[in-house]
Amino acid sequence: MVLDYCTGLDYLYQCMEPATKELIGLDHMRGVARLADPHPLSQQILRTDVSGMPLEWVDYREAARLYHTGQVAYTCGTPLYSLYGGTSARTGLRTVVQVNSIIATLGHTGNPGNLRGAAYTPPLNNQTLFRRDAHLCLYCGQRFAYQLLSRDHVTPFSRGGRDVWSNVVTACRRCNNAKASRTPEQAGMQLLAVPFTPTYAEYIYLKGRRVLADQMEYLLAHFPRSSPLHERIQRFPA
């Protein structure tokens, strides 16, 4: 089944010839996405720089803008969906943007790269922290839903510990309470893995929602070989 969605792609509308707008009618042609495959429009696209380093996740609107403004150097991955704009008065063809799951874009510099701890420290929040630890409590080793997890400071604040990636782990509330304001040694609790600061590419993965198989494969190739995420993702696929 092929579905048409009104997407409000104003810039596709704006780029139409004035005569076409009149011909079609103002309200009708706001841009339409035509979906011939199972990917919903909410599927995020992985944007990389021209050298292929992962940069960020973008939505279909931003992807269409990048295509339309000629900033897409090349694409990888698989076609997700096609976005349909207005009909060009010049060519008589409808504006179509086929959006791929991975797009490499021009003119981006200053990518923090993939060196651990060197030039880039990603912001710390619970969503990406829990994902780093595969939603496992790093004390009892059990997996929990997001709302049952907490951020544990391995060395507590009261003992000089800081709120940084290398000092925080995912913990269930029970283990966190049991540990209280003590170090794991003092509490007699064993930490199951060493906390680490994600590289830029790892952080992009941790931020992703519904990462597709090809996007995952692409990101994995940019993780350091020693990344604990290789094993975690294999053991606990999202």
Ligand SMILES: [Zn+2]
């Ligand atoms: Zn626990």
